[in-house]
Amino acid sequence: MFEQTFKNIDDILWKDSGADSELDYIGQTSWILFLRYLDELEKDKADEAELKGEAYQFILDEKYRWSHWAMPKDADGKLDHHVAMTGPDLVAFVDGQLFPYLAGFKQKAESAETIEYKIGEIFSELKNKIQSGYNLREILEYADALPFRSSKDKHELSHLYETKIKNMGNAGRNGGQYYTPRPLIRAMIEVIDPQIGEKIYDGAAGSCGFLCEAYEYMYERMDKTTENLKTLQESTFYGKEKKNLAYVIGIMNMILHGIEAPNIIHTNTLGENIRDIQEKDRYHVILANPPFGGKERKEVQQNFDIKTGETAFLFLQHFIKALKTGGRAAIVIKNTFLSNTDNAAIALRKQLLESCHLHTILDMPQGTFQGAGVKTVVLFFQKGEPTKNIWYYQLNPGRNMGKTNPLNDKDMEEFVKLRTKSLSKSQPGEETEQSWNIKVADIDETTLDLSVTNPNTPEEAPLRSPEEILSEMEQLDVETQSILKMIKELI
Secondary structure, eight states: OHHHHHHHHHHHHHHSTTOOSHHHHHHHHHHHHHHHHHHHHHHHHHHHHHHTTOOOOOSSOGGGSHHHHTOOBOTTSSBOTTTOOOHHHHHHHIIIIIHHHHHTHHHHOSOTTSHHHHHHHHHHHOOOOOOOHHHHHHHHHHHHTSOOSSHHHHHHHHHHHHHHHHHHHHTOHHHHTTOOOHHHHHHHHHHHOOOTTOOEEETTOTTOHHHHHHHHHHHHHSOOOHHHHHHHHHSSEEEEEOSHHHHHHHHHHHHHHTOSSOEEEESOGGGSOGGGOOGGGOEEEEEEOOOSSOBOOHHHHTTSSSOOSBHHHHHHHHHHHHEEEEEEEEEEEEGGGGTOOSHHHHHHHHHHHHHEEEEEEEEOOTTSSTTOOOOEEEEEEEETSOOOEEEEEEOOOSSOOSSSSOOOHHHHHHHHHHHHHHHHTTOOOOOBTTEEEEEGGGSOTTTOOOOOOOTTSOOOOOOOOHHHHHHHHHHHHHHHHHHHHHHHHHO
16 A cells, blocks of 8 residues: 555656656655654644643644645545645645745754754755645645554555665666665674664765664664663764755654654764864764765865865764774775775775774675665774774675665675674684685785785686697597597407
8 A cells, every 4th residue: 555655646746847856756755754744743742642631732833734734624534625725725835834834943943853953954955846736735645645653654654765765776876875775784783783872873874774774773672661762762873964855865764764853964074173073972883875986175175184085085084083982883985995095095094994993894796886886895993993903705696786686685694694703702704705804914004905805716727728728639639549449449
C-alpha cells in the first residue's frame, strides 16, 4: 500500500509543470509528509496529555493544522468538499499564508534543538513547487491515507523514503551527493560500534544516512530504559548540512526513523574556524562521507591549519579536530588522498598518522558509488595515539558493480568479521589474499605514501614469449612421434 501511494504521488508530480526532476519529487513529498507527520505527533501528544488530565498546547494555530486546511472532514470521516480548498485557492493559501506562517517559527523558537525551530528552518528553505491546486489536492489525499501511528508504519515509511533518496542519488550528478550505499554505512558502524552515552556526529550529513543507521544499530542493541530512550532521542546524534534540500531531506529521514527533533544544523561546516573548537564541542564518534571534488574559497581555507581548496581534505581536518581524545572515526574519502604528492596532502597524512591511530584502510571497488566514477577508501582511526601499524582490506565482490548489482551486506561480511575480531583482541588484522598489514616505520618518510598495494594477491603466471611456445610445441611434437612409433612397434 505505502509503495503504491508513493508511486501515485510521483506520477502526479510528473504531470505538474512545477516539479521537474527526482530532486523536486522528494523535496515536495518531504514538506507534505512532514506536515502529515506533525499532525499525528500533535494528536499523540494531545491524547497523552488528556490521559494525565492536562491540557495540551498545540504547536500550530488551528487554521494551519493539517485537519483544518489540508483534510477537513465531515461527520463520516470523509473529506468535506464544501470546506476543503482546491485549485487556485489551495495554492494561494499554501504559498501566501501557510509557508510564511511556518517559516516564522524560526524566529519564535526557544532554541535550535526544538521541533518549532525545525519547522521554521524547513519552511524557510523549501518552496511549494506544485503549481496546480488540483494536483496538490490529490497528493494531500494520498498523504492523508498514510498511517504514522505505529512503529511498524514508521519503519515501512522510512524504508520507502530511503528508496526515494537512493533513486535521487542514481538520477544524476546533483543527487549523488545525498546517497552513500547503506551496506557500506552499516559495515562502518559495526566496526566503530557506537555505545549509548556517546555523541555521534556527521559534519557533512546529507540525507543523514549515517545517523539514521547508527540510531537503528544502537536502538536494537541497548536496554530500552526510559533514560536510554531519552538519551538516544535528545543527546546522541548531531549533524551539519550546507545544502537546503539535503538539510530538509535529512531532517525528514531522521524523523521517519524515530527521532522527533533531530539535532541537525543548517550551516557550512567548513565556515567554522577549527581553532575555535573546544572540548565541549567534540564527539566520541564521527561517521561521514564528505563531498568529493569540491573546491572552497580562500577565505574558507583560512579556517584551517593546512590550506587546500580540496573540500574533503578540509573536512578531514575538521573531523580530526572535532574528535575527543580516544574518540573513533570512519571517513569515506577518495583513494588519491593516500598518494597525492602536493604539500597539503602530505601534511594532512602526517597530521593523521601522528595524532591518530589509523588502524584500518578499507579499499572499495570501482562502482561503489553510482554515478560517481571515483575510487574510494574508508579511513578508520582513533584519536590520541600515533599510528604504528595499518591493516588494509581490499574489497573484491567478484563482480562488476553497478545499478543492477550494487554493493550488498554480504559483500561486507568478511571485512566486518575480520576487523571486529582483531580489534576486540587489540591485535593486528589477519592477513589473507585480500588483507595485509604495514608498519608506518617502513613507509617513505618524505612522501608518507599510503597507496593500496596488495602484497598477497596470487601472482598470475607471466605471459610466455613466442619462442617459448614454439619450443614447447616442437617438444610435444617429438613426444607424439615417439608415442606413435611405440604403438606401431606393438602392433
